[in-house]
Amino acid sequence: MSSDGENDEFLYEDAYDDAFDQDDEVDDLDSMSEPDVYDALSPAIEEAPQRKPYDVSWKVKTLQEIIDMQTKEISKIQSVLEVPPSSAAILLRHYVWNSEKLQEQFWNDPASALEEAGLSPPSSPTTRTSTLPPSPTRRTTRSLKAGPSTSLPKRARSINTGSFECPICCMEFDELSVPSQTYSMGCEHRFCKDCWKEYLVVKIKGEGESAKIQCMESGCGRVVREEVIDDLVEKDVSRRYHNLLNAAFVADSSTLRWCPHPNCEYIIQCTQAPPRMLNQLVPTVECKCGHDLCFGCGYAASHRPVLCKIVRLWEKKCADDSETANWLQANTKECTKCQSTIEKNGGCNHMTCKKCKWEFCWVCMGPWSEHGTAWYQCNRFDEKSGIDARDTQAKSRASLERYLHYFSRWANHEHSAKLDGELYQKTEKKMEQMQNSGNLSWIEVQFAKQAVDVAIKARVTLKWSYCMAFYLKRNNMTELFEDNQRDLERAVETLGYSLEQSISDTESIAKLRQDITNQAAYVQKRHDILMDDTLKGYLERRWEFSVDI
Structure with missing residues (x-):
């Protein structure tokens, strides 16, 4: 990337x-x-x-740059169509900032394009703030939209030729106060400014509307312009209104996305990840705040190597009570030898029972001695367990066992990554110890922190690899994927075990440094192999899934 x-x-x-x-x-x-x-x-x-062929390029934008993008496009349409800036903005928002479609519709039928966008026809005035209401003979009772005072009488009438009564609050205004205390747009639906203000505050702060705020008259589709809102409401409401407009601009664009991390106001721009390509790409990008995210689905972290749709299906499945009711993700398990309760307090899956000294794997509960040999199959589910399932109950049980196999490993790597995060504090103390005992400089002990970074990154990748493996159809390609997965997992466990070793003397520091450096390099190599092969496989359409992607 x-x-x-x-x-x-x-x-x-x-x-x-x-x-x-x-x-x-x-x-x-x-x-x-x-x-x-x-x-x-x-x-x-x-x-x-x-x-890499599966990487995408992107830009990180500030809010001011997003505002400048809108201003530039509005100015362009204003000069081409010869309309006011506010009208150009309303037209662009109606056509989702597709200027080509807007110009095509406008030149074919200007009146229809303006009316559909919520604007007055070309021959109509845009506002009538100083025009008095029609005479009583032409004025009729109107039904109003749900506004701030809908319980009040819904009527509009002139008390006399020069006076006006607000249809919502029934406040009467004389001839001199009508221009300054009432307002109507080109649709000629007049209301007092207090009602307008209350209505706009409810729409903006209460309902979060911005681009589609329409006239209060029921059935009227005229859109309220920006300058009108800025003039009628307080500054804090106006600020909220413009923030909503900016948010709507980003949401309407297929090439823009807000960074989902808390307190981050950056926007990511990416033109190489359209929705039609999300079955071949996992568009991971990095914001200036230092966090990764998926541009395709907005996930607040990297979920490579898994496609966005697979991630959504997996999270929905994990959240489904029917699937997880039979599985309680506990932090304790029983030793298979002496049945003592054991709590996992580190990221490494190599466990040793303090009571009977039995060494086993936390994931599969099998003997640890087999995990460093060719018999290491902890990552692979035995599909044969479901072949002989004859009745519905047996098939359901086999399906659940298969799901729990992948879910437990997915959850374990997520938990281990968090526990490895606690290693940073332990590693800092160990780095200080190495500086004092081994006469090493601060730069020379950075290998330990870098190794923790590599381990956490690899565990996150392994976590999502089990999500992918759950939906993969069983074939030769799946076998190769699981081989890469196994090799990476074995390398991570070896590195994790070394990171948790204590320092006894100066000689052990030198050996530990060499071991950790070599193991971290090997983990990074296996990580790149798994990632490269899997992501290239999407482009080559090598992977077959049990669900439609």
Whole structure:
């Protein structure tokens, strides 16, 4: 994966072009005299990092940049269609910021395009703030939309030629106060400004509406303009209104997404992950806040190597009480030898019973001695257990056992990743100990923290790999996937065990440092192999799933 300004989006050719654009004559002379000389600080084209075929490029935008994007598009439509800025904004929001579709509809039938968007026809005035209400002979009773005072009489009438009575609050206004204390749009539906204000506050703060706030008259589709709202409501309400408009702009765009992490106001822009490609890509991006997220589904972390649809199906299945009622994810299990209750307090799955000293695997409860050999099959479910299921009850039990096999490993790696997170504090103390006992510098002991980072990253990948394995159909490709999964899992467990070892003397520090460094490098290698093969498999359509993706 890559981000603009950090790796693949930086175009080195453009950097050279910009350099040669400055002072053409001097550059020409330089190129004639020394054609092979270049700035040593400039990156060479061949040094540009290669982007993986399954990676996407993205940009991180600020809120002001999003506002500037809207302003630019509104200004463009305003000049092309020759309409006021507020009308251009309403038209763009109605057509979901598709300027091409907007222009096509507008030039075919301007009146229809304006009316559908909630604007007055071309010949109609936009507002009538100073126009007095129609005469009593032409004024009729109207039904009003649910507003701030719907329990009041729903009527609108003129007391006399120059006075006006608000249809909602029944407040009467004389001829002099009508222009300043009442308001009507091009639809000529007039109400007092207090009712307008209360109505807008309810819509904005109560209902969270912004782009589609319409006239209070029932059946009227005229949209209230931005400048009208800014004039009628308080500043805090106006600020909330514009925030909602910005949020709606991001939500309407298929290339923009808010960062889902708390207190982060950045927006991610990605043009390479349309919905039609989400069955072949897992578009993981990184925000400037330092957190990963999936641009496809908005998941607040990386869920590679699993497709977005599979993640949704898995989480729905895990949340289904019918599936999880028979499984209580406990933090304790019983020793298979002496039945003593054992609590897992570390990320490593290599467990040792303090009572009988039996060494076993926390995941499958099998002897740990088999996990370092070719017989290591802890990650693979025995499909034969469901082949002989004849009756419905037996098949249901086999299906549940299969689900629990993958769910327990998924949940275990999630739990282990959290426990490994606690290793940071232990690792910091161990790093201080190595500095004091082994006469190592601060930089020389960073290998321990880096190893913890690698272990946590690998555990998250393993967690989601079990989600994917649950939905994979059994074939040769699945066998290869599980082989890669097994190798990574075995490497992570070895690294996790080394990270939890204590330091006894100076010689053990040197050996531990070498072991952890080598093991972390091997974990990273196995992680990259699993990730690379799996994500490329989507593009090559190698994976077959038991559900429609």
